[in-house]
Amino acid sequence: MIEFFNVYKSFEDEAVLKDISLKIVRGETKIILGESGSGKSTILKLILGLIRPDSGQILINGRDITQLMERDLVSIRRDIGMVFQEGALFDSLSVRENVGYRLLEEGKMREDEIEVAVLQLLGFVGLEDAIDKMPAELSGGMKRRVGIARALVGTPKVVLYDEPTAGLDPITKRTIVELMIKLRDLEGVTSVFVTHDLHAASTMATEYAIAGNNGDIEFRSGKDSQSPQKVNFIMLQNGIVCFEGSYMELMNSELPYIRTFTS
Amino acid sequence: MTNAVTGAPGSPLRFFAKAIWEIQSYTFLASRAIANLFTRPIYWREIILQMDRIGVGSLTIVILTGFFTGAVLAIQSEGALRRYGAVSLTGQLVSLTLIRELGPVLSALMLAGRIGSGIASELGSMVVSEQISAMRSLGTDPTRRLVTPRMISMVLMLPLLTVICDTVGMLGGWVIASYKLLISSNQYWSDAMNALQFSDVVGTLTKPIVFGFIISMTGCYVGLRTHGGTEGVGRSTTQAVVSSSILIIAADFFLNNLLIYLAPLMNL
Numbered sequence: 001m002i003e004f005f006n007v008y009k010s011f012e013d014e015a016v017l018k019d020i021s022l023k024i025v026r027g028e029t030k031i032i033l034g035e036s037g038s039g040k041s042t043i044l045k046l047i048l049g050l051i052r053p054d055s056g057q058i059l060i061n062g063r064d065i066t067q068l069m070e071r072d073l074v075s076i077r078r079d080i081g082m083v084f085q086e087g088a089l090f091d092s093l094s095v096r097e098n099v100g101y102r103l104l105e106e107g108k109m110r111e112d113e114i115e116v117a118v119l120q121l122l123g124f125v126g127l128e129d130a131i132d133k134m135p136a137e138l139s140g141g142m143k144r145r146v147g148i149a150r151a152l153v154g155t156p157k158v159v160l161y162d163e164p165t166a167g168l169d170p171i172t173k174r175t176i177v178e179l180m181i182k183l184r185d186l187e188g189v190t191s192v193f194v195t196h197d198l199h200a201a202s203t204m205a206t207e208y209a210i211a212g213n214n215g216d217i218e219f220r221s222g223k224d225s226q227s228p229q230k231v232n233f234i235m236l237q238n239g240i241v242c243f244e245g246s247y248m249e250l251m252n253s254e255l256p257y258i259r260t261f262t263s
Numbered sequence: 264m265t266n267a268v269t270g271a272p273g274s275p276l277r278f279f280a281k282a283i284w285e286i287q288s289y290t291f292l293a294s295r296a297i298a299n300l301f302t303r304p305i306y307w308r309e310i311i312l313q314m315d316r317i318g319v320g321s322l323t324i325v326i327l328t329g330f331f332t333g334a335v336l337a338i339q340s341e342g343a344l345r346r347y348g349a350v351s352l353t354g355q356l357v358s359l360t361l362i363r364e365l366g367p368v369l370s371a372l373m374l375a376g377r378i379g380s381g382i383a384s385e386l387g388s389m390v391v392s393e394q395i396s397a398m399r400s401l402g403t404d405p406t407r408r409l410v411t412p413r414m415i416s417m418v419l420m421l422p423l424l425t426v427i428c429d430t431v432g433m434l435g436g437w438v439i440a441s442y443k444l445l446i447s448s449n450q451y452w453s454d455a456m457n458a459l460q461f462s463d464v465v466g467t468l469t470k471p472i473v474f475g476f477i478i479s480m481t482g483c484y485v486g487l488r489t490h491g492g493t494e495g496v497g498r499s500t501t502q503a504v505v506s507s508s509i510l511i512i513a514a515d516f517f518l519n520n521l522l523i524y525l526a527p528l529m530n531l
Contacts, residue, residue: 101401
């Protein structure tokens with residue numbers, strides 16, 4: 001579904017990604033770990049075509065996006081939702097306009113239909129009451145949840161998360177990770193989760209959600225091998241993939257750089 | 264690391280290549296902003312909003328600038344004109360100086376400070392908080408949504424503001440002429456009007472169109488290229504004002520020459 005072949009990317013004279021090759025298949029959750037500045041967020045921006053690689057190929061559903069024009073990337077981006085660090089909500093727009101932004105821009109739906117879609121998405125993240133608020137009135141955690149709701153417009157097949165739990169308190173972090181698990185397990189969304197928060201990554205790898213008969217959602221915990229989901233980890237170090245494997249392999253790794261994260 | 268194409272960091276070749284690249288990027292952004300006017304969607308609501316912000320929002324500073332400039336011109340002209348016994352020509356001097364030069368240039372410089380800096384800081388903040396990336400990821404072209412409306416609003420509003428600045432400036436000159444220099448109102452206004460030629464009016468309306476384009480495009484270009492967090496936003500804001508001001512003064516020089524050259528050809 002998403003494939004990188006020998007991708008290099010540098011900013012000014014500094015190489016950020018060096019010879020990155022990776023593959024993310026449908027239904028998979030890929031968790032990209034690494035310290036700040038290791039090139040994690042750059043991978044997400046490359047997937048969306050927001051920046052171009054210096055060399056190498058990036059295929060989305062078999063289509064090379066590295067040479068596509070901005071207008072041709074629109075159809076690729078329609079299938080991909082992105083949750084930005086800090087939410088990246090539009091300051092001058094209300095929560096309603098932020099979440100319904102893509103629908104309002106496309107102009108294909110009536111206003112009342114957009115209202116219903118926005119309410120449904122805000123219901124998913126538990127923020128129906130905030131529909132008339134402006135981003136400045138929201139807490140950090142609420143901004144991320146609105147960001148998730150906005151990323152889900154048009155039911156994308158892939159959702160990219162750029163450090164969605166950074167700087168949040170443990171309870172809000174848990175809420176965000178549960179939303180990500182719900183999306184993965186109940187909606188079948190392919191996820192790419194960039195973080196340096198190993199605790200959030202562990203929760204994502206070891207827990208799964210199931211819907212009960214009465215409509216309640218239950219979160220269960222189990223080892224990676226027992227989880228019905230396919231979760232894989234990548235560790236970046238100075239722009240190079242230094243580890244690729246499952247959660248258990250990550251935790252058992254003896255590589256010194258990885259031990260600084262896992263110990 | 265030495266780049267084979269652009270040379271070592273700090274080298275003259277590198278500086279030259281960077282300058283060429285900046286001009287190319289600026290031209291590319293400007294041409295895309297103009298091309299967006301001929302294809303849909305056009306963000307009319309954003310254009311009206313920006314026109315209000317730029318036009319109505321800048322009225323006070325333009326009126327104050329115009330009034331005091333006209334008044335100062337009248338005061339300063341007294342000394343020079345009295346030597347030749349020509350104090351009665353104050354109206355002529357004020358109107359010619361204001362309409363040919365100071366009205367368009369001062370209005371543009373004031374708006375470079377107020378609007379150019381605002382555009383650069385607004386877009387710069389949107390870049391560093393990833394709102395521009397979010398906009399692109401949601402299928403919107405930021406040039407179409409943000410740059411084109413600001414460009415068109417500025418190009419439409421600055422000529423109107425310049426006319427207001429000129430008019431209020433002449434009023435300022437009239438106040439001094441009447442109450443300090445004791446020139447009759449009749450003489451002041453007839454002198455002021457008779458001195459003007461059609462080419463002066465063309466100039467006072469043409470220059471702000473170019474200046475408006477420069478202010479909006481420089482603000483947008485610098486804002487969209489912001490990097491380095493909130494410190495970068497501050498840097499962009501300063502750079503937008505300084506670059507716009509220099510470009511306005513340089514463009515004024517070339518426009519003056521062009522208008523002088525074209526006036527006889529067009530029977531202006």
